[in-house]
Amino acid sequence: MPPTESPPRSADDDAPAAVGWSQLAQDVAVTLWPAFLAAAVATMFFFAFFDPSLLGAGAVPPRWLQSRMAGYAVGFFFFWSIGTLSSALTLYLVRTAHQRQAPPAARTRGPM
Amino acid sequence: MSGPAGPVAAEPTSLYAAQQKIYPREVDGRFDRLRRLAVWLLLGLFYLLPWLPWAGRQSVLFDLPARKFYVFGLVFWPQDFFYLTWLLVIAGVSLFFCTALAGRLWCGYACPQTVWTEVFLRVEYWFEGDRHRRIRLDRGPWTRGKILRKAGKHTAWIVLALWTGLTFVGFFTPIRQLGAEVLALATGPWESFWILFYGAATWGNAGFLREQVCVYMCPYARFQSAMFDRDTLIIAYDPARGEPRGSRARRADPRAAGLGDCIDCRACVQACPTGIDIRNGLQYECIACAACVDACDSVMDRMGYARGLIRYTSQQALEGRGTHVIRPRMLVYGALLGLLIAGFFVSLALRTPVGLDLMRDRNALYRTLPGGRIENVYLVRIVNKDTRRHRYVLQAAGLPGIVLDTDAREHVVGPGDVYSVAARVRVPAAAAHGSQLIRVQVRAVDEPRFAVEREARFLGP
Structure with missing residues (x-):
């Protein structure tokens, strides 16, 4: 394996060292993106079996659902928002569980 | 081991760092x-395919408003969704197969993220150097020149992104009509929305997120x-040859100075493009784009060293052993892939391009005709999934003396059309009691193998 110490930089390498996304950006990305993928699949499967113009609780579909394009779009965003909610909850639960499992070093010291 | 791939330090100050x-x-x-060749091919396919006519209509059109999918000569209906699922499974297994064989070829050459980023980078290079x-x-x-360069870049990016959005929507709604609507600024609300949505996604993903x-x-x-093993093709730095690294004069003998080739x-x-140092070993950030291979090769050329200090290789080869292309994993993935693809085409070839739906007329359970026969009425839907017009006849079977009658004897259905007709099924009173199963068949007169049969319930006294 190569040595671990970082090599000296050559003169033209004046760009800042690349660091990744902030925690917030990562959180937003991992919440929205899996939900987006799941929504795409869900929309495909759902509307393969149900024609949006035949949906609706009553005999006649609500007015906003009468164009199929509107039905697909509303369906997609519905699935996406539910997926986002699920992702966000998962992230929250994983995060909070992790905090509880943190070594109790900070707590054993007691209040200042 | 060094740890650039390790977790981000969890210091509170770094949480919202820019x-x-x-x-x-x-x-x-x-x-x-x-890669440029792959980009040209794939984007060419994407941008041109919807404009390509085929038998009088768009060659590839997932016509969502009409719920019909056209892929060249084939017409798919929502009932054929099974084929799409099958295709997705094939795509997934191909990805497994290619990954096990050659690593992240997909990422480096074919992923839309890579392909559009490549184009956006090229545009950025034209404007900003x-x-x-x-x-x-x-x-x-922010000088005048900087503002002009940045404005020019973003204008070009946005035009490209909107064109991408238009093309994307053009796969789902007829693109020629859509193009005319765009020129007249008269696109429907949902078309406009999806063009902007997909355009914005392209702009953000290829321009900024990369x-x-x-x-x-x-x-x-x-x-x-999980799909990698020690024989998988990866991009790797050869530490045995490169280390110890260090700068040196061009004509210096590295061996004398105690240096490797790096x-x-x-x-x-x-x-x-992901900002890693390949010399630290295989990292999950590496998308195997081989940009480092090209960069290193040109340096090796200038130094007069052999190429390939960073190269496509395998873990086995790096450790001085031979790479096995044929190994159990490859055989299993390959066999599975072969079976899936063969099955797909066989079932596509055997697909009956006619569909039949039966619905009972809800007004009356049954009717007794003069002369004592019992009649049930069904609403019959014939779906012509073929690309040619056909003449169809309907027949009923399953009870003695059963007869199916429609206003016209033959039903002409255009390619991709749905045709509805009321069918009156009559059975002698002696054969009709209670609820019995009958079979209704639709058959193309000019193509007898285009036939399907559905069961229906016949009600009598």
């Missing part, structure tokens, strides 16, 4: 040319290691 931009350096070389100029431009004050998507958002990047010029690091 992201530092990566300025990938332009490279030229074998693999860069290969090479890596060094871009860094200087971003650091410099390879950070691969690092933070791509699930494949995380689970691809001159530590960091060309590989600067070329990397």
